[in-house]
Amino acid sequence: MTNIKLWHSPGACSFAPHVLLHEIAAPFEVVETPVSTGANLTEAFSRINPKQRVPVLALDGEIITELPAIATAISGLSPDRHLMGRTPLDQVRVYEWMNWLSGTLHGQGFGCLWRPARFSDDEQAFDGIKTKGRQTISGCFAMIEAKLRQPFAVGGAFTAVDPFLLVFYRWGTAIGLEMSASYPQYSAFALALSQRVSVKSALAAENTTR
Ligand SMILES: N[C@@H](CCC(=O)N[C@@H](CS)C(=O)NCC(=O)O)C(=O)O
Structure with missing residues (x-):
């Protein structure tokens, strides 16, 4: 083992x-x-x-x-x-989601908001970088909202994309976004996923x- x-x-x-x-x-x-x-x-x-x-x-x-x-x-x-998708196309979709979530939403969006020092040594620039981070996050959340079909992101079955999406949903709440009002599809997805045993554990x- x-x-x-x-x-x-x-x-x-x-x-x-x-x-x-x-x-x-x-x-x-x-x-x-x-x-x-x-x-x-x-x-x-x-x-x-x-x-x-x-x-x-x-x-x-x-x-x-x-x-x-x-x-x-x-x-x-x-x-x-x-967990990385069943069919070859589902696997492609899983990597498409994972790379975008990791590179754009996490690395750029939340990176700019929470870690502006990664993007500039000039502290005067931090507020502008954080604002840009929030814009990137909102743009990504709007795309997730439009793309997401419940109960799972890819192929009608649970994949690694789903808990990764849940991370960002929870972070959206943490940064004060009105998640349920602004993103109803994403909210229903997050609520349903939160009932899963693995997620609860x-x-x-x-x-x-x-
Ligand atoms: N590209 C990495 C990003 C990992 C990452 O940024 N993790 C954050 C926590 S969500 C971290 O360790 N941050 C610590 C820091 O920036 O000092 C991945 O996808 O695993």
Whole structure:
């Protein structure tokens, strides 16, 4: 049996692979690495992931970073669950979603809003960068709202895209967006997904409001 270890931060994007591990129901170990306290910046963690970010997955000691790669690795542990999509086209759609969510919504949108220092050394520029981040987030949420058909994002079945979308829905609430009024499809999707056993288990384990 593969030894599985996940480094995560409560309420962070690492929630998505945390749900996937509950989904495949294999035993795994979690290492809480709260980014709010800078636990990701320690020397010990930097040796595990020099990028100083969560999530990190270790499979029999093999370190894997980057959410789409981690999701693919978890899916490979339980291929019959088809967590990265069942048909070849569904698999393409899963990667299309994952790359966009990871690169544009997370990296640019929430990156600009929460980590403006990644984009400029000039603190005077931070407010403008944060504003741009909010615009990117709203643009992405509008696209999600138009694209999302319940109950799942791809192929009428649960895939890795679904818990990743839930992360951003929760972050939308955290930054004060009126999610249910502005994004009814996305809200119904998030509500339905929140009833899933794997999601409830990961939420209870992370014990976070974000
Ligand atoms: N491209 C990475 C992004 C990971 C990432 O930015 N994680 C955040 C938490 S949601 C983090 O570790 N932030 C810590 C920091 O920026 O110091 C991925 O997809 O895994």
